[in-house]
Amino acid sequence: MxxxxxxxxxxxxxxxxxxxxxxxxxxxxxxxxxxxxxxxxxxxxxxxxxxxxxxxxxxxxxxxxxxxxxxxxxxxxxxxxxxxxxxxxxxxxxxxxxxxxxxxxxxxxxxxxxxxxxxxxxxxxxxxxxxxxxxxxxxxxxxxxxxxxxxxxxxxxxxxxxxxxxxxxxxxxxxxxxxxxxxxxxxxxxxxxxxxxxxxxxxxxxxxxxxxxxxxxxxxxxxxxxxxxxxxxxxxxxxxxxxxVTRIVPRSLLVPPGFPDFQTRHRIVRPGPVELTGRAWSGLAPLERVEVSTDGGATWSQANLEPPTGHRWAWRRFTAPWHAEPGTYTLAVRATDADGNTQPHREPWNRGGYVNNAVHRVPVTCLA
Amino acid sequence: MxxxxxxxxxxxxxxxxxxxxxxxxxxxxxxxxxxxxxxxxxxxxxxxxxxxxxxxxxxxxxxxxxxxxxxxxxxxxxxxxxxxxxxxxxxxxxxxxxxxxxxxxxxxxxxxxxxxxxxxxxxxxxxxxxxxxxxxxxxxxxxxxxxxxxxxxxxxxxxxxxxxxxxxxxxxxxxxxxxxxxxxxxxxxxxxxxxxxxxxxxxxxxxxxxxxxxxxxxxxxxxxxxxxxxxxxxxxxxxxxxxxVTRIVPRSLLVPPGFPDFQTRHRIVRPGPVELTGRAWSGLAPLERVEVSTDGGATWSQANLEPPTGHRWAWRRFTAPWHAEPGTYTLAVRATDADGNTQPHREPWNRGGYVNNAVHRVPVTCLA
Structure with a gap:
């Protein structure tokens, strides 16, 4: 059998x-x-x-x-x-x-x-x-x-x-x-x-x-x-x-801003202020910081990470202001915890496809 | 723009x-x-x-x-x-x-x-x-x-x-x-x-x-x-x-019997009695009958369609006994409503992929 x-x-x-x-x-x-x-x-x-x-x-x-x-x-x-x-x-x-x-x-x-x-x-x-x-x-x-x-x-x-x-x-x-x-x-x-x-x-x-x-x-x-x-x-x-595989390594995800195309899910925003927001978490140690990028990770700036809520095991919200101007962008976000664990730029590969916490990237087009 | x-x-x-x-x-x-x-x-x-x-x-x-x-x-x-x-x-x-x-x-x-x-x-x-x-x-x-x-x-x-x-x-x-x-x-x-x-x-x-x-x-x-x-x-x-596209044409689905392989979702049963069951519905007219097949639709037998529940717009349960013996099977099910609308053997094609109510087929292996 x-x-x-x-x-x-x-x-x-x-x-x-x-x-x-x-x-x-x-x-x-x-x-x-x-x-x-x-x-x-x-x-x-x-x-x-x-x-x-x-x-x-x-x-x-x-x-x-x-x-x-x-x-x-x-x-x-x-x-x-x-x-x-x-x-x-x-x-x-x-x-x-x-x-x-x-x-x-x-x-x-x-x-x-x-x-x-x-x-x-x-x-x-x-x-x-x-x-x-x-x-x-x-x-x-x-x-x-x-x-x-x-x-x-x-x-x-x-x-x-x-x-x-x-x-x-x-x-x-x-x-x-x-x-x-x-x-x-x-x-x-x-x-x-x-x-x-x-x-x-x-x-x-x-x-x-x-x-x-x-x-x-x-x-x-x-x-x-x-x-x-x-x-x-x-x-x-x-x-x-x-x-x-054991504990959750740090990760952060963006709410994709603007509105989507049905088929590709590509995001479209209009010129002006856009609040970038999302959640970050780590199962290893408390979060220390979240950074966002609007150029695919070439440069980063610190997001506003909301203070701990008393829920040690729950994600935390972050926000970051962005002033969108016409053009194409790759938004990105990465989290780092108090033990210095952070998110890599490239996907860490292994045969089962586990524990891949590469930075989240969201392509966005700002239409004039 | x-x-x-x-x-x-x-x-x-x-x-x-x-x-x-x-x-x-x-x-x-x-x-x-x-x-x-x-x-x-x-x-x-x-x-x-x-x-x-x-x-x-x-x-x-x-x-x-x-x-x-x-x-x-x-x-x-x-x-x-x-x-x-x-x-x-x-x-x-x-x-x-x-x-x-x-x-x-x-x-x-x-x-x-x-x-x-x-x-x-x-x-x-x-x-x-x-x-x-x-x-x-x-x-x-x-x-x-x-x-x-x-x-x-x-x-x-x-x-x-x-x-x-x-x-x-x-x-x-x-x-x-x-x-x-x-x-x-x-x-x-x-x-x-x-x-x-x-x-x-x-x-x-x-x-x-x-x-x-x-x-x-x-x-x-x-x-x-x-x-x-x-x-x-x-x-x-x-x-x-x-x-x-307007009303729902007749359809029926089987609960896949036995247990699955994780990757392929292929179903495995053991020899002996297996109760085939599932649900059927039509938005066009009340259901009249449900039939099941264990040979991919070459031959059909009538399932036991549970009586109407008073919920005109809800699916109805059906059952059909099957005595599984070692071998490979393609289970199938089709529903027919009181207006004679039924489910086709082959997928009806159109460019948007709408209203495809081809009979549901479930490949199953009965292991000795």
């Missing part, structure tokens, strides 16, 4: 020279939603505009019979209903979440997978139970290395049949703001965001935030499943072990 | 032979959401999974200052606030909405535009004020031919700068279920679905349901704006006048 599965599910590949977007990539783009960039106007991404990346299918789960199983070291697994979880002390955290593959479609050569441009992002308030409270009850012992989260979504990826499953290092799992979340922006999770329960690991790329949780297991050795050791690793050749 | 706009905004074109999906098409696919087909499990499409097609940008509108202007024949234009509209008698209608370009990306040659596969659909309950009540108050006179709806979204399309604007024949505008809607599934419209107010014309393709309404005008001559006379017409050559 393995042979048959591997006939249907091929290894990853890179697009050939000049190869445009394939129908497989289009089918992924049609179901995995990006956030239209004008939604950067909102502090909290409106319902339905937050990005979505779903490896397999959205499961249909009956919350009345659903249980979360937690296998710790206390001897008896926990079996928690949604009501059990809702009865516990809760916490709400505002989180900017981004797909590790954001920007993949701009790489050369292009890894064939979900073809994100730059819109795989969103910010939401997640409410749930701190994970460490549940782990403490399940018993951690003294030997736990990783905590493994299993979702209900099932499929095949690169020949491996699996439930979506990820391990998280124990030290990360014990973070103050790591949640087993059952609400998004004050409403029960929608099916596509993990109903009835998902993991939220603020500051990490989206692959860590396992949706549709069914079980949590503590392990005494590092977890070696597909989504940790094959996928979501920065590799430069297919045989490499690579480095794991 | 016209010359400059037309330099930036080119005429429509067809993809060349063998031309894969372009980056322009990908950028449209990344922002215009499709409904993942497993969401066909739900009577009402969950928030955030309903399809979206936005010609320009999602406008940012302050509901406190927003007004709807209605220019009728009574002499004085109406100026209505959201509170004014909410104070009027309301009506709730369940509507399956579909984009007129659904299926476009499968056409040969492919019209270059939003590259839908089959997922540009969704069902919601819309609540609002019957349009005819507002038109009666604004005064229709005896000479009105069309009612023209203007949205706040602004951009350029094929060289024409415009607010999105559509005319609707008066007889259609007076229909029982045509609404000025301010709620979707019991919540205020989300920004991307037309906040604070949109038109809903049950049974018509999505282009008629103008979002972000700012004004309504009655006209004594047929409306000849871009979105009625250039776009949304079935033409076989670019110079033709063509026929207007």
């Amino acid at each position: 393995d042979t048959r599965l591997s006939d249907l599910s091929l290894p990853g590949r890179l697009a050939g020279e000049g190869e445009q977007i394939t129908m497989d990539e289009l089918a992924l783009a049609a179901r995995n939603h990006g956030m239209p960039l004008e939604a950067l106007h909102h502090d909290l991404t409106p319902h339905g505009l937050h990005y979505l990346l779903i490896h397999f299918d959205i499961p249909v789960i009956d919350a009345r019979t659903w249980r979360l199983t937690v296998n710790g070291h206390s001897g008896t697994p926990l079996s928690l209903s949604l009501a059990d979880l809702r009865a516990r002390p809760s916490r709400t955290v505002r989180v900017t979440m981004e797909c590790a593959g954001n920007g993949r479609a701009s790489l050369l050569p292009r890894p064939i997978s979900q073809p994100w441009l730059v819109e795989a992002v969103g910010t939401a308030e997640w409410t749930g139970v701190p994970l460490r409270d549940v782990l403490a009850e399940a018993g951690l012992g003294e030997v736990t290395v990783d905590v493994v989260f299993t979702g209900a979504d099932h499929g095949v990826e690169r020949g491996i049949e699996q439930d979506y499953r990820r391990g998280l290092p124990l030290a990360e799992a014990l973070g103050d703001d790591v949640l087993l979340a059952y609400e998004m922006n004050g409403l029960p999770l929608p099916p596509q965001h993990g109903f009835p329960l998902r993991l939220v690991v603020p500051g990490w790329y989206g692959m860590a935030h396992v949706k549709w949780l069914t079980s949590i297991d503590v392990t005494e050795t590092p977890y070696t499943g597909y989504q940790n050791t094959v996928a979501y690793r920065v590799k430069h050749a297919s045989g490499e072990e690579g480095e794991p | 016209d010359t400059r706009l037309s330099d930036l905004s080119l005429p429509g074109r067809l993809a060349g032979e063998g031309e894969q999906i372009t980056m322009d098409e990908l950028a449209l696919a990344a922002r215009n959401h499709g409904m993942p087909l497993e969401a066909l499990h739900h009577d009402l499409t969950p928030h955030g999974l309903h399809y979206l097609l936005i010609h320009f940008d999602i406008p940012v509108i302050d509901a406190r200052t927003w007004r709807l202007t209605v220019n009728g024949h009574s002499g004085t234009p109406l100026s209505l606030s959201l509170a004014d509209l909410r104070a009027r008698p309301s009506r709730t209608v369940r509507v399956t909405m579909e984009c007129a370009g659904n299926g476009r990306a499968s056409l040969l040659p492919r019209p270059i535009s939003q590259p839908w596969l089959v997922e540009a659909v969704g069902t919601a309950e819309w609540t609002g004020v019957p349009l005819r009540d507002v038109l009666a108050e604004a005064g229709l006179g005896e000479v009105t031919v069309d009612v023209v709806f203007t949205g706040a979204d602004h951009g350029v399309e094929r060289g024409i700068e415009q607010d999105y604007r559509r005319g609707l024949p008066l007889a259609e505008a007076l229909g029982d279920d045509v609404l000025l809607a301010y709620e979707m599934n019991g919540l205020p419209l989300p920004p991307q679905h037309g906040f604070p107010l949109r038109l809903v014309v049950p049974g018509w393709y999505g282009m008629a349901h103008v979002k972000w309404l700012t004004s309504i005008d009655v006209t004594e001559t047929p409306y000849t704006g871009y979105q009625n006379t250039v776009a949304y017409r079935v033409k076989h050559a670019s110079g033709e006048e063509g026929e207007p």
Whole structure:
């Protein structure tokens, strides 16, 4: 049977020279939603505009019979209903979440997978139970290395049949703001965001935030499943072990100014003052500055970065005045965090197309 | 200035032979959401999974200052606030909405535009004020031919700068279920679905349901704006006048059974009983039957079409038992309505890629 599965599910590949977007990539783009960039106007991404990346299918789960199983070291697994979880002390955290593959479609050569441009992002308030409270009850012992989260979504990826499953290092799992979340922006999770329960690991790329949780297991050795050791690793050749993808590196995006052409999405502005605005974030360290450019990154000027809002894991708004005069421009923006992490001018390439935080560029024409 | 706009905004074109999906098409696919087909499990499409097609940008509108202007024949234009509209008698209608370009990306040659596969659909309950009540108050006179709806979204399309604007024949505008809607599934419209107010014309393709309404005008001559006379017409050559796109022709879609491969979305099932299920709809006449095929349409058998639910404009669920045995299959489904309208085996081609309701095919492998 393995042979048959591997006939249907091929290894990853890179697009050939000049190869445009394939129908497989289009089918992924049609179901995995990006956030239209004008939604950067909102502090909290409106319902339905937050990005979505779903490896397999959205499961249909009956919350009345659903249980979360937690296998710790206390001897008896926990079996928690949604009501059990809702009865516990809760916490709400505002989180900017981004797909590790954001920007993949701009790489050369292009890894064939979900073809994100730059819109795989969103910010939401997640409410749930701190994970460490549940782990403490399940018993951690003294030997736990990783905590493994299993979702209900099932499929095949690169020949491996699996439930979506990820391990998280124990030290990360014990973070103050790591949640087993059952609400998004004050409403029960929608099916596509993990109903009835998902993991939220603020500051990490989206692959860590396992949706549709069914079980949590503590392990005494590092977890070696597909989504940790094959996928979501920065590799430069297919045989490499690579480095794991973890926290979100700094990124900033502009609200494209003016108005678009329907087909090309090219932006048009009129002469006069234009307020450039957008959002910036980093999962590594607090933001330090945002700079904008109107000449494609040849020269930069500092944007007005709004002060911290108390939401450490949420994006921050910036503005910069621009006086548009007739001509063509490439606007650009880059963010730098307090650890000195910044955005490169060129796309950093790797085989999976992960962690590409090249500066955002927006071509604009100012018509006389 | 016209010359400059037309330099930036080119005429429509067809993809060349063998031309894969372009980056322009990908950028449209990344922002215009499709409904993942497993969401066909739900009577009402969950928030955030309903399809979206936005010609320009999602406008940012302050509901406190927003007004709807209605220019009728009574002499004085109406100026209505959201509170004014909410104070009027309301009506709730369940509507399956579909984009007129659904299926476009499968056409040969492919019209270059939003590259839908089959997922540009969704069902919601819309609540609002019957349009005819507002038109009666604004005064229709005896000479009105069309009612023209203007949205706040602004951009350029094929060289024409415009607010999105559509005319609707008066007889259609007076229909029982045509609404000025301010709620979707019991919540205020989300920004991307037309906040604070949109038109809903049950049974018509999505282009008629103008979002972000700012004004309504009655006209004594047929409306000849871009979105009625250039776009949304079935033409076989670019110079033709063509026929207007109006009501939704019959369509049915299967929930893809089993589980998918991540990359190809190819479906895998195990031997044994599989319940095939999905949804079917027609904006022309009530549905009469749904048929399924497991041999790509060579032979058909009748599905169990669930009885009407009282929601004339909403899709209906169907089921059909299948006993899967090892092998490869192409599942197919087709709907037929009471007027005898049905789904063709091959994609009906036209230059805009509209009204393509070819039978839905789902390749499946049953592994031993």
